[in-house]
Amino acid sequence: MIKFLLEKEFKQLLRNSFLPKLIIGLPIMVLLVFPWVANQEIKDINLSVVDNDYSPYSKRLIQKITSSGYFRLTATPFSNKEAMQGINSGDADIILEIQRDFERNLMTEGVAKVLISANAVNGTKAGLGSSYLSAILQDYAGELREESGVAPAGYAPVPTIHIATYNKFNLYLDYKVFMIPAFMVMLLTILTGFLPALNIVSEKESGTVEQINVTQVRKFTFIIAKLIPYWVIGLLILTICFLLAALIYGLSPVGNIVTIYAFAAIYILVVSGLGLVISNYSNTMQQAMFVMFFFVIILILMSGLFTPVESMPDWAQIATIVNPLKYFIQVMRAVYLKGSGVGELTTQLVALAGFAVCLNAWAVMSYKKRE
Incomplete structure (x- = not known):
């Protein structure tokens, strides 16, 4: 049964002529523009x-x-x-x-x-x-x-100290190197969050979901069939981001790229699961879009993308514990800049896996199917 559901989902996606343009165009626009304009270095x-x-x-x-x-x-x-x-x-x-x-x-x-x-x-x-x-x-x-050759008044001559500075992980203190991995996570969040959020509710509006409801398809199978296409799209978007970062900025991961893909596979399930939960509770596409926008803005602002989590107030630092975006940004920066492996990212792995299980279980339970 899941084979036919997946076939239906992929056909729906392929019929959408705007989607390929979005998948390719948005990463190009974000990675070409954002690393330059979102620069917190103070110059001129x-x-x-x-x-x-x-x-x-x-x-x-x-x-x-x-x-x-x-x-x-x-x-x-x-x-x-x-x-x-x-x-x-x-x-x-x-x-x-x-x-x-x-x-x-x-x-x-x-x-x-x-x-x-x-x-x-x-x-x-x-x-x-x-x-x-x-x-x-x-x-x-x-x-x-x-x-x-004169020392300040009241002081003995002070020996000169010549300081040699070495910047590990980011030799030239290039802010773009720090931000590009985080922008990849932001892209993944927006596309694999909003698209699933609009999926089920669009079928509610068109009435096709009622045809599924009267079949013998189980809720779990239905949700899995909804997740897999966006899981594939998410990995494709990540690959495009890797290529753009390498071609435009000469930036490639210091660590194992397989580690990033493994964490990304889990993270996409987290964000897509959140989108499906919102879609289940929404009655119109407009409602789903605004609710998802509300959550995405909060997740991005409290993720450490633009400002360090350590610089936030204590209550905000506590709130970021339940922010999956924070954990994946930490993973991306650690693997891209430091070459960290799975052993050093155990906390992030457990957190993302927990979010994936909870949100997708919620998506299954919140989907109302007419038995």
Whole structure:
């Protein structure tokens, strides 16, 4: 019986001319655009400099700041009041005001004052921008001390420490390398969640589900026949994502790709099971779509995709325990970047397997079949 049900499901999918375009087009769009626009690196901060000294030292400082790659000099107003107008209009993110006698104070007293003002509408950008600027100023002060051979007042000369940095797993600190595996999980969630969610309810609207209800098909067999096509589609989408990541970004898993496919096979059952549960309780496609959208948004925002789970409030960290998306993102990043194996991902395996069993059992029990 399941053979005929599967044949029916695949025929329905193949008759949908939009589905192949969605399966191929959405991964291409997401992986081409999202890794670039969802970049949390802070660069090209608009800097306005009020130089009240106009000395070689102040000009050298400005040159050092602009050559760092983090700041873009957009204005050099003559007063702090004029510079503040740039912040009010949104043209400036940070103002650096160099006090009068900056060079003389550095040479005679070893101390000079500057003022940093930040546009804190975007708190993250303001905080990081001020930190970057402060670090550059400290580095500049260190350069001047080394050149003059004079230690700060009241302190003995401090030996110079040369630091060598090695970034394991992400050598060049490329944010895209960290985000692309997570975007693959997001794609898998959207497509293998929404499509099953609309499946049963669409048959309710068309009346074909009533024909199934009067047959001897068991509920378990019916749900399995619904799951398998989307399970195949999910693995196909994942394969397309792997190829795109390799071709566009040169990114391939450090670990065994079979490990990813094994976890993906379980995860697709989890998300498709959730979609079928929602479809069972929905009466219209619109209702199913909005309910699924509600859950997917929450799962994505609380998965650690954009912000670390550890940075969330305690109550949110507890809530993420029942978020399957979090576990699969951890798997993808661990295998892709660190080369982790199944032995290191036991917690994620048990969690995803538990979700798969519970949600699909719920899908079977919640399906109302006329006996």
